[in-house]
Amino acid sequence: MAVVGAGIVGMSAAHFLSRAGWQVTVYDAGVVASGATGSADGAVSVASKKPGPLMTLAVAAVKFYEQLVATGILVDEYLPRSTFVVASDQEELAVLERHAGELEAAGVPIRMLRGAALMDVIGAAAPAAIAAAEVQREGHAVGYRVVERLRQLGGFTIRRNCRVSGFKSSNGRITGVMTEQGIESTDAVLLATGIGSMHFLAEAGLIRPRKGQLIVTDRAGADSPHFPGPLMSCRYLVSKGSQPAGSTAASRSLGLVIDPLRTGQFLIGGSREDRDDRETADADVVATLLRDAVALSPSLAQLRVIRVFSGLRAATRDGMPIVGNVGGADNVWIATGFEGDGICLGPMIGRLCQQMICGESPEQDISALDAARFGLTLAAAA
Amino acid sequence: MSGPEVLVIGGGPAGVSAALELARAGIDVTLCEQGPQLGGAIHRQPNDATQSVRVPRSHKRRWRALSDELATSTVKVLYRHMFAGIDATGAVLLEDRMHARLVTRRPTALVLAMGAIERVAPVPGWQLPGVVTVGGLQVMMKSTGRAPDGDVLIAGSGPLLVALAAQMVSLGKAPVAVLERSTRPMSVSVIASLLAAPAYLWEAAGYLLTLARSGALPRRGAFVTAIVPKDGRLSVTTLDRNGRERQTLVDRVALHDGLLPNSNGTTAGQHAPFIVRAGDCREVLGGAAALADGRLAAGAVLAHLGQIASVHKGAADALARERQAQAALNTLFDYSGRDPAELPDETIICRCEGRTLGQLRALLTAGDPVSPREIKLNGRFGMGACQGRFCAEWVASFVASQRDGSSPPQVSEIVGSRWPVKPVPISAFVTLPPSSPSE
């Protein structure tokens, strides 16, 4: 089994496939977690999802993380906690109430916080908030740490800096993987190549990079206000998701999440930009995010920006991931286009890919993600 | 003044020299210095002119000439302005500590003259309060004009050890000991090479004479193996060249294992200005070379601007001479530090986050050629506030020593090239005007 891409999806699939008896090699043009997995915010969260298949899958994915911890596959790579969606004015409050209702209808446990309860829970962190929805039973996982844990558990081979340039096929089946080091034979292929997936597919423009910039602060002082979990500004809901890739030529939207990390640092994000495909950050975006962050949580002004980074999410034309068999070769599968949800969905998708590839029926309904909706085929060069 | 603006970062000899050369050519130059005064580490001026540290006369002359010319030049000096990096749009970010704000500039060219990085090889206890770099102690002495309080032990390798020790003696306090790791002898060919830049020989002779008179000559082949706190002081375990172990109780330990160029902050993106590095920041050749290198950097900027620079034959020759002398000097020292195999697992490697050698070793035992990026992310080496300045080079060479040499990690892969190159207060960041046009 050749898995192309050593991000969270590929590494999770490699883990489960190797446990299912496959002899797995993971190929990556870079190193482990060098794409979106290594520059993600790590939200294992349904708080920002809109009702539909993605929300249902996200709910299942959070439970899957809990299961991975319970079975010892993950140890302290997953931190369960609530997310707090915060409204700072009446307009945001209306959005908050509607959204909380939708989440509740989908079975997500929600606690609305107002008045004294609000002050009690997030008053110190966000004194200007007028209401918040505590989205319970969510968590955080650092993408590269999950992947590192899977690497340490082993059972498969990783080939770093080994770009797969194409495939050798015979009678409608892939029989080999072409790399700079030659052709290596294989029985099946899983493409978990994120933004690099377009190289392998015939359909142009299906997946586009959607850049995100994130800020890391230094550690909070021991006397600084307590943050019970990430604070998500309601405005994030407007920014997040359901923007088909490429709908606006040079758009950018910002949505504020202030995430207290276990180290005492804060991760402050983020942007969604269809402007360019370079992993660079600009001071204007960072300053805007920080102004919003300080407006919501004034105590952050005492900290320093220690790091700024950006990553490229793989956004599909219809805003939904692509998981399934690739047409034109019956032993090639693909799992890509997770945009901002790769860390949340990745491990479960890895498991579902394994089930699909083993001919079992996947334990979640992923028909909405089926690659067949785009009639995907391998690129001629591939 | 209108026309292209050039920004020079760093108010040491290289930066001042570059700025003056550009100003002479009629260029609009702004010099940014992170501290409240110019001079860099080498020409750090005393807070009180009546109390000053002994420095070679040539150093004094050099700085006097630079500061006199600067005073009457058109160079604009910004004090307490920290260079924070260059963003994706090519904006140069400066943290203005005078006004607690962040400002952006869009210069045509940028000269980075931020000085060297002082190297200290890890040893158990090097993270304790009271343990400082030799350069750090020297800078403090130069500005206060006083010898440090308490008993001081100086260890490591390099000419800076004797310089510090002699300056202490001149201020009336000899160090408890000076341990020079190297046992490499002075050869005829080294002396011959040093004769190309005899100032070094005179300087060294002066220092050694001072130390000989006070009985504080360096003990060659001796080094520190551990430092532990004891009764509010520091107990230092040392080994001499005959393998004899000794405990010494002191108040301060000054460590130094050479100097490294500083490549932080040179993110030459597609929108970035023309960037030149100058002085020890580019190549560690010392103060005399920094002067020449500043002029050469300015020449490169002028050429970029389409101006015909005056011929810098003299500067290039001076640089070549200093390079030869430094190479000869370096053969006398041993910057290797303690053999990692002799270091216990508890040894702190990342001084910002307290990450240990044991944690680094654990990342490498898997029999999988883990990449520098993975070492950085999972081991957190190079992710602390100093941005890897004090661990990345050591981690890279340690990882290389544990491998067969097929893929030695690059320091840049651990440090990265992102801005900010130094942490920036959020309170300063939020002052940046939205979508700010350049100032």
Next chain:
Amino acid sequence: MSEIQSFLFEGTSVPCTGRETIAAALDRAGIRVLGTGQGDCAGRYFCGIGACQACLVEVDGVRMEACLTPARGGLQVKAISLVSP
């Protein structure tokens, strides 16, 4: 000789001259531990040129390197104790 002033470090008065850094003034006062730091690495003076970030203190509410910051009468300087991870 500059006029002697003083600033407060953790509530203790520390004398300083007009031109020295906070780090130099603290050192002269015998104060070597500048904060809890993290992972067994207390806040302390080390490199003297703002590179190592070890001497970070809070000056009137903003974190800055003691070795680069001029001391001034009336400053409120605090040691930084970090959240333990």
